[in-house]
Amino acid sequence: MGGTKLKSLSIGGRLTLIKSVLSSLPLYYMSSFKVPKGVLSKMESIRRNLFNAIYGIRRALDKSSSYARRSPWLDIVNEVRKLASKGIDLLSLVKKKVGNGDVTSFWNNVWLGDFPLKQTYPRLYFLELDKHVNVASKLRANSLISSFRRSPRSGIEEEQLLLLISNTSSVILPIFM
Known part of the structure; x- marks a missing residue:
């Protein structure tokens, strides 16, 4: 994106663009390679510090540093259970x-x-x-x-x-x- 176009973005637009790029990079590399837990923790720390600096705040994550240890499969299982509790049987379609x-x-x-x-x-x-x-x-x-x-x-x-x-x-x- 050129410098002129970047200046025309609002603060919210810039933050959305930064968040989108920063969130996509780990997913791309983690889908191709096995990522060590230490690297995941460091990436999350960098992303958290960047957003804390942008917003000018220093707050702890709700889940402290456990975010990097969360399992994507656990998230999927929890979402499937939530859907099942609402009467949507996703597993029958899989x-x-x-x-x-x-x-x-x-x-x-x-x-x-x-x-x-x-x-x-x-x-x-x-x-x-x-x-x-x-x-x-x-x-x-x-x-x-x-x-x-x-x-x-x-x-x-x-x-x-x-x-x-x-x-x-x-x-x-x-x-x-």
Whole structure:
């Protein structure tokens, strides 16, 4: 931003710009690298001192220095609980990201639909020899039935197989993760 444009910003605009930039930098680097706790504490201290100097005040943080030790996941869990208490079930809308499929169980994890596939296709699960096969191995095999102890027979087994083939046909796994 040029010097002329910067001078046209109000004090509030300048503070908003500074806060935005300073708040974004740690998030960018922390999303790419594991940041030591000491660095987090120092960054928070610098940011706090800067804003205290701008406002001309010296006040302690409400939570003292515990801010740098807070867990983002704890914040997320607390927000999900708050939403649940208001009748919004956010977790019901969340689906597992399979990624390359190496760590997701084909039959036991919820990754396609609302239930584990062993519940959705119980007759096929009964035929499966490798009950703990991962998604990548199962989908990259010659066929979905290559690890079955026998081929599905007509009736419910064949019906479930056709549904499984249909539901997994649109799944694309990345080669590298």
